[in-house]
Amino acid sequence: MKFGGTSLADTEMIKRAAEIVREKHNEGFNIAVIASASGKTTDELIKIAKNIESGERKESIKILDEIKSKHDDIVKELIDKDKVKKEVLNEIKDRYKELKTGISELNKVDERFLDYIMSFGEKLSAPILSGALRDLELDSIYLTGREAGILTDTDYGNANPLKETEKKIRNKLEPIIAKSIPVITGFIGGSKNGDTTTLGRGGSDYTASIIGEAIKANEIIIWTDVDGVLTCDPNIEPNATILDKISYKEAMELSYFGADVLHPKSIAPAIENNIPVKVKNTKKPKKHGTEIIKEEEKVEGVVKGISAEKDVALVNVSGIGMIGTPGVAAEAFTALANEKINIIMISTGSSEPTISILVDKNDLSNSIRALRNHFEGGAIEEVTRDSDVAVVSVVGTGMAGTPGVAGRVFEALGKREINIKMISQGSSEFNISFVIKENDVEKAIRILHKEFGLDKVKEKLSR
Ligand SMILES: Nc1ncnc2c1ncn2[C@@H]1O[C@H](COP(=O)(O)OP(=O)(O)O)[C@@H](O)[C@H]1O
Numbered sequence: 001m002k003f004g005g006t007s008l009a010d011t012e013m014i015k016r017a018a019e020i021v022r023e024k025h026n027e028g029f030n031i032a033v034i035a036s037a038s039g040k041t042t043d044e045l046i047k048i049a050k051n052i053e054s055g056e057r058k059e060s061i062k063i064l065d066e067i068k069s070k071h072d073d074i075v076k077e078l079i080d081k082d083k084v085k086k087e088v089l090n091e092i093k094d095r096y097k098e099l100k101t102g103i104s105e106l107n108k109v110d111e112r113f114l115d116y117i118m119s120f121g122e123k124l125s126a127p128i129l130s131g132a133l134r135d136l137e138l139d140s141i142y143l144t145g146r147e148a149g150i151l152t153d154t155d156y157g158n159a160n161p162l163k164e165t166e167k168k169i170r171n172k173l174e175p176i177i178a179k180s181i182p183v184i185t186g187f188i189g190g191s192k193n194g195d196t197t198t199l200g201r202g203g204s205d206y207t208a209s210i211i212g213e214a215i216k217a218n219e220i221i222i223w224t225d226v227d228g229v230l231t232c233d234p235n236i237e238p239n240a241t242i243l244d245k246i247s248y249k250e251a252m253e254l255s256y257f258g259a260d261v262l263h264p265k266s267i268a269p270a271i272e273n274n275i276p277v278k279v280k281n282t283k284k285p286k287k288h289g290t291e292i293i294k295e296e297e298k299v300e301g302v303v304k305g306i307s308a309e310k311d312v313a314l315v316n317v318s319g320i321g322m323i324g325t326p327g328v329a330a331e332a333f334t335a336l337a338n339e340k341i342n343i344i345m346i347s348t349g350s351s352e353p354t355i356s357i358l359v360d361k362n363d364l365s366n367s368i369r370a371l372r373n374h375f376e377g378g379a380i381e382e383v384t385r386d387s388d389v390a391v392v393s394v395v396g397t398g399m400a401g402t403p404g405v406a407g408r409v410f411e412a413l414g415k416r417e418i419n420i421k422m423i424s425q426g427s428s429e430f431n432i433s434f435v436i437k438e439n440d441v442e443k444a445i446r447i448l449h450k451e452f453g454l455d456k457v458k459e460k461l462s463r
C-alpha cells in the first residue's frame with residue numbers, strides 16, 4: 001500500500017491511512033506500507049535548496065523550522081501513547097538537526113545535495129505513519145528506502161534501481177513483513193557510494209511497485225485523493241469519470257503523458273509479475289477505485305482517457321542540406337542521448353526538410369546547445385525552439401483496428417480552430433498523441449472528452 005502526499009497531508013488523513021492499514025491487517029493480509037512526503041513538503045524542501053543557492057540561508061532555515069513544527073503538531077495531535085509520541089518526535093528532531101547542519105555547511109546545491117534535501121519529506125512522514133500504527137496497537141517499524149534494500153545508480157533526481165535491488169528487498173522485507181508492518185519511505189533510495197538518491201518527482205508510486213515486485217505482492221494499492229484513474233484530469237474537466245478497469249498499457253500511456261495520479265515507471269514492475277495495481281481514494285476506502293490489470297477491456301466509445309503534459313518543448317532542426325543526407329536523424333538522437341536527454345516524440349517533414357523533437361522543458365537549453373554544437377557548419381542550417389507547446393494523448397486499447405478515431409480527433413479540434421503542430425501514433429494504435437499550443441490544452445481536452453462521450457460513462461468523480 002502506498003499513501004500519497006495528499007493522503008498524509010494532516011492529522012485527519014494520517015488517521016484514515018492508519019485505519020485503512022489496520023483493516024487490511026485484520027483481514028489477515030501481510031502489508032508493506034510506502035509513505036510519500038506529507039502534503040507539499042517536497043516542494044518546500046526544494047524552496048530550501050533554492051534559497052541556499054541564492055544565499056538566503058536565513059529564509060531556508062525559516063522554511064525548515066516551519067516544516068518541523070508542522071510535523072511536530074501532527075504527531076502531538078495524532079499519537080496518544082506517550083512512548084510512541086516521544087519516539088516519533090525524537091526522530092523528527094534528529095532529522096531536523098541533520099538537515100540544519102547540512103544547510104549551514106553548504107553554499108552550492110548540486111544535484112546530489114538536492115536529492116539529499118528532497119529526501120527529508122519522506123523521512124519525516126514515514127516515522128509518523130509507523131507511529132500511528134503502533135498507536136493502534138499494531139506492530140510496525142520504520143525504514144528508509146535504502147534500509148529496505150533500494151539500491152540505485154547515481155542519476156540524481158531520476159535514479160534507477162540496480163539489478164540486485166530485488167533480491168536485497170526480498171531478503172530484508174520478507175522476514176519483517178511476516179511479523180510486522182514496515183512503513184518505508186517512498187521516492188528515495190541509496191547509491192553504492194552511500195549517497196541518498198531520489199526516483200523522480202511522484203516516485204513513491206515507483207517505490208511501491210519496486211517493492212511489490214520484490215516481495216511478489218498479491219496487489220499494489222495506490223491510495224490518493226481521487227476515486228481512481230479518471231477519464232482525464234478532473235481539474236481541467238470536472239465531468240471526468242472513473243475508469244473501473246484499465247490495462248497496464250493504457251495506464252502507462254496516460255501516466256507517461258501527464259496523468260499525475262500514477263508515476264509512469266510504476267507500471268513496468270507490476271507487468272513483469274502480473275500484479276494488479278489498484279488506485280483508491282483514502283477518504284472513501286469502500287469504493288472500488290480503478291483496477292489496472294493485464295487484460296484489455298475494450299469499451300464502446302473506443303477512447304478511454306485523455307491526458308496532457310505541459311512541461312515539454314519542441315526543438316526543430318532544419319536545412320536544405322539535410323535532403324538526401326543519410327544519418328542526420330541518427331546524429332541528432334546521438335547528440336541528445338550523449339547529454340542524457342530523453343526524446344518524447346519525433347516527426348520529420350519532407351517538403352521542408354525538418355526534424356521536430358519533443359523534449360522535457362527542463363532539457364530545452366541543453367538540447368539546443370547539444371544540437372547546435374554537433375551540427376554547426378554542416379547540413380543543418382537552423383536549430384530553433386518552440387516552448388509554447390503541450391502534448392495531448394488520446395488513449396484506449398479499443399482504438400486499435402477501429403478506423404476513423406484519428407479523423408474524429410482532428411476534425412473535432414479543427415472545427416474549434418485548434419492548430420496541431422505535430423502528430424504521433426505508434427504501431428500499437430492505442431494511443432494518438434499530438435502537440436498543440438500550451439494555451440489550447442484545456443479547451444482541447446474538454447472538446448475530446450465530449451466528442452468521445454467520456455462524460456457519459458458510469459460514475460462521476462467525487463472527492
Ligand atoms: N486521469 C487522471 N485521473 C486521476 N487523477 C488525475 C488524472 N490526471 C491528473 N490527475 C490528478 O492527479 C492527482 C493525484 O496525484 P497526486 O497529486 O500526485 O496525488 P498523491 O499525493 O496521492 O500522489 C489528482 O488529485 C488529480 O488532480
Ligand SMILES: N[C@@H](CC(=O)OP(=O)(O)O)C(=O)O
Binds near residue numbers: 037042186187
Ligand atoms: N514526495 C515526492 C514523491 C511522491 O511520490 O509524492 P506524491 O505521492 O505525493 O505524488 C514528490 O512530491 O515528488
